[in-house]
Amino acid sequence: MKKCPECGNPSYDGAPVCGNCGFKFPKPKVAAPKEETIFKKEPIVRKTSSSESTIDILKKNRLLIGAILLITLIVILGIVLTGSNDKSSPIQVSGLNEYKQSDFSFKYPENWKNVSGNDPDHSGAKFFMDDNKTLIEFYNITSDSTSLKQINQQRIEYAQQNGSYVELVETVKLDGRNGSNIILENADGDYTRYVSMFSDGKLYVFKINGESINSITTSDINSMINSADIA
Known part of the structure; x- marks a missing residue:
C-alpha cells in the first residue's frame, strides 16, 4: 500500500491516481535489465609443462646438440684430411x-x-x-x-x-x-x-x-x- 502525498489517503501500490483527491502518482522507475556483452571472452589457454618453446627445448638439449655438431665436424675433418693424405690420389712426381x-x-x-x-x-x-x-x-x-x-x-x-x-x-x-x-x-x-x-x-x-x-x-x-x- 502507498499513501497519497497530497491527502494521505491510502491507495494500492499499482493505482495510477489517488482515489480521494485525484493526485496522479508518478510512474515507478523500472530497473533496466543488465545487458550481456556481445563480446565473448575466449578461454585463456595456459601452457602446460609439456608445451615448451623451441628455445626451451634447445636450452635443455644443448649438450646433445653440441655433441652432434662436434661429431659432424670431426667426420668432415676426417674426410678432408684423408683425401689430402691419400697415397693413391695425386702421385708425387719427382723432377725431370x-x-x-x-x-x-x-x-x-x-x-x-x-x-x-x-x-x-x-x-x-x-x-x-x-x-x-x-x-x-x-x-x-x-x-x-x-x-x-x-x-x-x-x-x-x-x-x-x-x-x-x-x-x-x-x-x-x-x-x-x-x-x-x-x-x-x-x-x-x-x-x-x-x-x-x-x-x-x-x-x-x-x-x-x-x-x-x-x-x-x-x-x-x-x-x-x-x-x-x-x-
Whole structure:
C-alpha cells in the first residue's frame, strides 16, 4: 500500500491516481535489465609443462646438440684430411731431367743415376740406373734395314739363338710414329726390354735390363719412353 502525498489517503501500490483527491502518482522507475556483452571472452589457454618453446627445448638439449655438431665436424675433418693424405690420389712426381741428342730427346726422373756401362756393339750408348737397380740404356744407329719389322725379326732370331725366350712382341705409338716393344726372358733368368723407333734410316732404341718384368715396365720407365721426341 502507498499513501497519497497530497491527502494521505491510502491507495494500492499499482493505482495510477489517488482515489480521494485525484493526485496522479508518478510512474515507478523500472530497473533496466543488465545487458550481456556481445563480446565473448575466449578461454585463456595456459601452457602446460609439456608445451615448451623451441628455445626451451634447445636450452635443455644443448649438450646433445653440441655433441652432434662436434661429431659432424670431426667426420668432415676426417674426410678432408684423408683425401689430402691419400697415397693413391695425386702421385708425387719427382723432377725431370732432359737428355738431348742432335735430333732426339727424352725426359727421365732426376733421381736416376748416370752410370757407365759397356755395350761393345754401341759405343755411344747412354746408361741410367733407377732406384730398383734397373739398367736403362739408350743408343741410336744408322741402319741399312728397310723397316722396323725387319729389325725386330733379326733381334728376335739373335735372342733365341742365345737361349732367350720371347715374352712379348707388340707395336706401339711413340711421338706419333710406329714403334715396337719386345720383352725377352734371358737364359740367366733376367729380363730385357727393347723399345725401338725407326725413322729415315736411323734406329733409336731403349734397352732395359732388370730382374723381373715389373722392374722393366715401371711407370717411370714408361713415362720416359713416352716422352721420346724425334725432331
